[in-house]
Amino acid sequence: MERKMIYVNETDRVFHLSNGEISYILYVMESGQIGHLYFGKALNVKGRYLHMVERVHRPMATYIREGDLYTSYEHLRQEYPCYGTSDYRYPAMEIEGGDGSRICKAEYEGYTLIHGKKPLPHLPATYVEEQGEAETLELTMRDALWNLKIVLSYTVFRDIDAVTRSVRFVNEGEEDLFLNRAMSVSVDFADADYESVQLSGSWARERSVKVRALEAGVTAISSVRGHSSHQHNPFLAIKRRETTEKCGDVYGFSLVYSGNFLAQAEVDNYGVLRVMLGINPFGFRWKLMPEEAFVTPEAVMVYSADGLSGMSRQFHRLYRTRLARGYWRDRERPVLINNWEATQFNYVEEDLLRFAAKAKECGIEMFVLDDGWFGARCNDKGGLGDWTANREKLPEGIEGFSEKIEALGMKFGLWFEPEMVNKDSDFYRAHPDYMLKTPGRSASHGRNQFVLDFSRKEVVDAIYEQMYTLLSKAKISYIKWDMNRSISECYSIAYPADRQGEIFHRYILGVYELHERLIQAFPQLLIESCASGGGRFDAGMLYYAPQGWVSDDSDAVERLKIQYGTSFCYPLSCMGAHVSACPNEQVGRVTPLETRGNVACTGAFGYELDLNRLSPEEIETVKRQVAFYKEQRKLIAQGEFYRLLSPFEGNFAAWQIVSQDKRTSLVTVTRMLSETNGPYRRLPLLGLDAGRKYHIAGTYNTYDAYGDELMCFGLMLEDKSSGQILDGSGGCQDFLSVRYEITAQTD
Ligand code: DGJ
DSSP, rough: OOOOEEEETTTTTTTEOOOOEEEEEEEEEETTOEEEEEEHHHHHHHHOOOOOOOOOOOTTTTOTTTSSSSSSSHHHHOOOBSSSSSSOSOOOOEEEEETTTTOEEEEEEEEEEEESSSOOTTTTOOOOOOOEEEEEEEEEEEEETTEEEEEEEEEESSSSSSSEEEEEEEESSSSOOEEEEEEEEEEEEEEOOOEEEEEEEEETEEEEEEEEEOSSEEEEEESSSSSSSSSEEEEEEETTOOOOOOSSSSEEEEEEOOOSEEEEEEEOTSEEEEEEEEOTTTTEEEEEOOOOOOEEOOEEEEEEEHHHHHHHHHHHHEEEEEEEEHHSSSOOOOOEOHHHHTTOOOHHHHHHHHHHHHHHHHHHEEEEOOSSTTTSSTTTTTTTTTSSOOOEEEEHHHHHHHHHHTTTOOOOEEEEOEEEEESSSSHHHHHHBBBBOOTHHHHHTTTBEEBTTTTTTTHHHHHHHHHHHHHSSSSSOOOEEEEOOOOOOOOOOSOGGGGGGGHHHHHHHHHHHHHHHHHHHHTEEEEEOOOOBBBBBBBBHHHTTTTEOOOOOHHHHHHHHHHHTTTSSGGGGGEEEEEEOOTTTOOOOOOOOHHHHHHTTSEEEEEOOOGGGOOOOHHHHHHHHHHHHHHHHHHHHHEEEEEOOOTTTSSEEEEEEEOOOOOOEEEEEEEESSSSSOOOOOOOOOSSSSTTTEEEEEESSSSEEEEEHHTTEEEEEETTTTOTTTTTTTTOOOSSEEEEEEEEEEO
């Protein structure tokens, strides 16, 4: 039987979205504006909640009606606020009329309930598959003067503690309007006693977890680079001070979008917190002509009382099952080997075939040919834009080479950087006007390359044609879609002056369109997204590419942090993680092969080194790793993920994956620096069945224990013989890692 999830109190004009675990409650104010009442743990759906509105007379406030000394938007919690009509905080929207005025008075007009969820036109979004999985509330507001319709859309999911939001603007009037700001979500929390959690960093150290206490004023992260960026991820959580990984209140906000974004938390002078997320208003200006509509990207809000790990598990469930899609969503991902770190641009076909043959011997299933295979590409100065094989390197082209790889019994994958062009390319010579560039100004380069103007259909078409031709002719099962620079001098010669503020967004729509066309043409193609590592690792990309290259830093110790941070919002199934050579290319560190394998295998696993350079013993280790991953990959991709020890906080990193039926679990523990004569250590696990007996097969320890013991007393980390944690040989070594396979037993 379908469960009802949206409760409407027509008398009070209160809307209560609840799946029994979470509630999101809003109402229509007397003035017609939409007010916010509550978001959090589920409340009784029979409750009446209008008394939650706090409305007192405040000094220095401005009031919306003469004679009324109480109704000031500055002091009312709202759902989609605007500036200029008595609220002085940052607004969710700012719209400009033909006369330059910026006051919008959007008033409630009506509501619609929808079973399920509608797709967002030309944008990535979560979806439903079966009847009853989700319900959607659409609230329509109208600005009477402009005849502008604004539809706030909310979807609540039956089995996932998430509410998604997006906003649709429809110009039903007669004058041109401009959207200067159109956030996807805005929530006014009743108090501000929270800390914010953000994922920030840089190239090769993406998504470090940063926590800061919210104070009066604005705390914000953003991107203005044209992609979601290495610097900040389009994700923001707010948590109580006492919230930990395991318990406590936390709200997560994630934007299903890959371009410029703003995530902001504003604490006002009465301790109200406004959180908002959406397209970055900086540089954004969208012209909305009569009869045109604009839809914001989708924002996802998650609430969990089970701490940060609890929040992450809700995101993982939603993103793994109802954002990622298509042929590869639930399929086991191939173990791949990529030649980039081993060869960079310098290779000939024989090298690659030797490379692949050795990989095949180890059980690896796919060979991925990275950068350097096309056009005049012998370094990063030329070739981008010419997506045909360089015959000096590959005499029989990609067609011939892919057949040779398939003849080895492997699948073949190929690197592209579709959005970029080098001036030294036939494509550029034929279309020098296809790149983004401001007229009369010089264009900055990044890695000697320039950005194609993907806001133009003919540019996207031209790249699609090249990719389509190659993908149709050659045996290509996978593509790695790279993007190695940020956008600068953003301007499109195809659009008039008053539409230049649209180009960043139109660019991303072009990127999405190319993805969509390729997926429609080649539904079984596996796409891995990449942007100099994790520069565009966001929920938007996940809709098209079920996995993404997490970072160009493949050092196992650095990866502990990067993958730990990434897991705050994104599931393991989408984290491309490879074992690379030592000393590591990026940090020069030498780590044991076992540790590199343990860290990489809790993602979409692969290798990034020349196996011909390994010793016979190391090859045996690789074979064991590959076999282990193949056995465990379903659990790793589809299990519930628990972070146990943070690499940001101590010498150990540990995480655990538990199958949905709680019968199997995998625990990975890594110690950064060696220690001697350390304390006894146990690691309390999570997510197991308390009454069930499990067999624990560790690297050194093997024993049976009940779930309650493992969760309350903890998993024994010691090696009993030597007393040395993580070290069965009795010797000491930095960067050691062990894993424990835990399997349910019959009593
Ligand atoms: C950046 C990527 O992150 C690397 O893995 C590699 O594909 C290079 N680009 C190739 O140029």
